[in-house]
Amino acid sequence: MSDAQQHGGGAEGDFDLTQFYQIFFEEAAENLDLMEQMLLSLHLETADDEELNGIFRCAHSVKGGAATFGFTDVAGLTHQMESLLDRLRRHEIQPNLAMVDVLLQSADVSRSLLARHQAGGIGEPPSTEALVQRISELALGEGQSVAPIVAPSAAFESTVQPQLQPVAAEGERTLEIMVGPLKDMAHAEAIRELFRDIPGLGTIKALACDQADMRKFSVVSSTSTDELLDLFEFHVSRSQVAIQDVTKNLTVVQPALAVRADAVEAFRATQALPGTMAQDDPPPGTPLAPSPGFGFFDGAPGAPTNPSAYVPPAVEKVATQVKPVEKSNAPLAQVEAATIRVSISKVDQLINLVGELVITQAMLAQNSRALESGQFQKLMAGLADLDRNTRDLQESVMSIRMIPMSVVFSRFPRMLRDLAFKLGKKVDFVTMGESTELDKGLVEKITDPLTHLVRNSCDHGVEMPEERIRAGKPETGTITLSAAHQGGSIVIEVRDDGRGMSREKILKKARERGLDVSDQMPDAEVWQLIFAPGFSTAEVVTDVSGRGVGMDVVKRNITALNGTVEIDSAEGYGMRVSVRLPLTLAIMDGMSVGVGKEVYMLPLSSVIESFQVKADAINTVGHGAQLVKVRDEYMPVVELERVFQIPRTDRDRPSDIMVVIEAEGSRVALLVDDLLGQQQVVVKNLESNYRKIPNVSGATILGDGKVALILDTGALVRRSRH
């Protein structure tokens, strides 16, 4: 769905390139992200070739694609970035913070430009003029060596260079451009538009022309001829363009001009990079022979001797037997694991199908239990195999959707850098366990809450440098983000060594808001208070992208993922927030319980224990709340029959089984009739066709095909608190 403006080449548009746009957009996004990562981790003092080359290649790749597919604004900006990066990778200038900043900003703007194209090209594009200007300034360098980029052929340079120098402004020259013969004058118009679209390209003016199928322009530009031809190629082929340099020679040279000659040369050189070297421009006054944009080396293998003649293939057919692959001795990096791109919907469909398989297999297993094993030995053995195979298949399939946490972590360095700078704080960002894997669906949903927590640490946790020094801490604070697998969960922690939370302040605020608190509350529960809705104190609230997200929303988001949040803090030392999530949304180990005729499912990970109770072990207190004594603890009782208004058919047999569950740091005992079993179940979404139901987190399909509701342990625990 990108805007229809661009098509490649001056060719007659036989080829529809729009089908490749989407691939290019994704590819460019990846390159810009990679470039940003590399820029952030660039060591300014000791930048090595590989790093600089890598960053250069990202810009180069985006430029190439943008140029090919006709996104001239992006091509123009990335071209400038590329020029600066080329100088850097050739060690002509040293990297510094200002360069990193302008490149980061340019990457941002490039992303915006691409996003705009992807959305159909509506609205005003962000301006790139200031950026381009800044890049040029930085490319000139701070008195770094500005020697000519390439050893030119000496004679050529000495005769040509001085004559190219006298220009009206820095590096600019005046060109006369003839375009044609054209079948469609719109192509010539399009060339004029280039000068409008690309800031810094130059100015263009139409001149009178007596040939009907030709157009003549006067262009003032400091862009090299070759680059101009490159850009024109969108609309007209090189053979249709003739460029003549008509810059007037200034015989009076300003003293300042002489001094600036080096700087001018360097500036021109940046304009010329990476397209051509300065010496490619012939002396002024020579009409440029239009170069065809390709060429052959005489006598090279396979080169056509007569370009228009038919050339038989020069390749000798290799013997039909396959030669063994020669292992390369060159010190090349280990071959990367081959990857393929698959659309998400295909993966989701695969997961659904495997989910169905799990259910069907469970049904078979259940139905076969009734069979006498003696008679159907082979069948039973087969079913056992099936069970194993299904589990293996399921694990494999779920792992397809697993991606490393680094995907989530990657956005933070940049964000923190900008935020810390804005707040005037010094923060180091450390990550651990980036390779820990997480289901893709979870990744998307965990990003916002994590972002909030990290911002919070920077905003309210880490103190200003002076305050830290006064407290005897190092000036630079540290925020650590870590991820690790623990049992069937993933634990993600955000830690900072800032000022921590004040127990007294929180209790005070809680009382002000009418929350029921006591001074005897354990720390863990006090910290949880900041998640209470409406609690947001001035110290705690932060705005994530202006949506007014508070800690309570963070909590809610995590709970919606069947996850838990725990906080630990020591005033003066720092704070740690631990988020625990089940490894995957879709499959769960469940325990099924029966109440009346209905079956409910509990996440096994929330179940602590179960036991039988006598009616008199349950004590009623206060407003009908019930407690049960478990060893030394008194625990609230939740009667599922009451929560779900389950119709009772037999009053004789009261519920007498307690299942103790733990969620959000608290435990409650659920009163049920029966423990039915444990099984792995596929979690189904209720909200896609219905809506969110209180106390229910999803649904699953039992072996008999019936639907069972999965209990929301967090909600049940919260219920009992009131």
Place this chain on the structure above:
Amino acid sequence: MTAMGQTQDQVFANEREYLTFRLDREEFGIDILKVQEIRGYEPPTRIANAPNFIKGVFNLRGTIVPIVDLRLKFDCPKSDYDSSTVVIVLNLSRRIVGIVVDSVSDVLTLPADNFKVAPDIDTIIDRDAVVGLGSLRDRMLILLDIEKLMAGQSMALASDATV
């Protein structure tokens, strides 16, 4: 006389295929394209605290689908469940949902000429879901915009309705 007026009515006035069903004494027609399948009734899993006309959810080949008994919603006299009880599974833009009706009649094509606008019709169903009347021989069909009917607040299917 072809119907003129609102665009929506015009859309419905074009020749379309309708699935017809009965609720109490009235016969209704809905766009056949919204109908995914017709099934017998199996007791679904009950949902606590839901309105009485939402019978619960059931498993439709791996998807959880709610069942709404229109007979209860619109206070029809009879609403028992037996082997002849029929569920129309609708595939709507926002969801898949099953509705229980008294009986399903047939699928028929209504020529444009048989379509009439019916602003004042008296019917058990929400009047703003009615798009017109279709007449075929001696039958009068109340033509419904089934999407609109099921999306209405009173259906309590939408997630933004308060619990």
Place this chain on the structure above:
Amino acid sequence: MAFILAVDDSPSMRKMVSFTLTGAGYQVVEAVDGVDAYEKAQMQSFDLVLTDQNMPRLDGLGLTRKLREHPQFKTVPILVLTTESSDLMKQAGRAAGATGWLVKPFDPARLLEVIKKVIK
């Protein structure tokens, strides 16, 4: 039926080239960089190698040099796609043993025109 090895680290460019060439009746094998291309070249013969210059691990000229070191690739036509058409680039290309070059950006029509000069 002519086989072409198309090498470019940019997926969108690769797809475009591949699509253009297969549309014109050529068989195309894609490679993501010089190393990948070199391995693929070991598996079968090609009537033409079309390679981007700027790629990670092993760039276009590097690939050209490696290919030319082996008897079976001594004569296969190799075209390097490059954004630079400078003398320096040309010198390097010739020295590495490339058959010719094609300047980016190019349009599909030009690509086919050039290829026709080198393959039947």
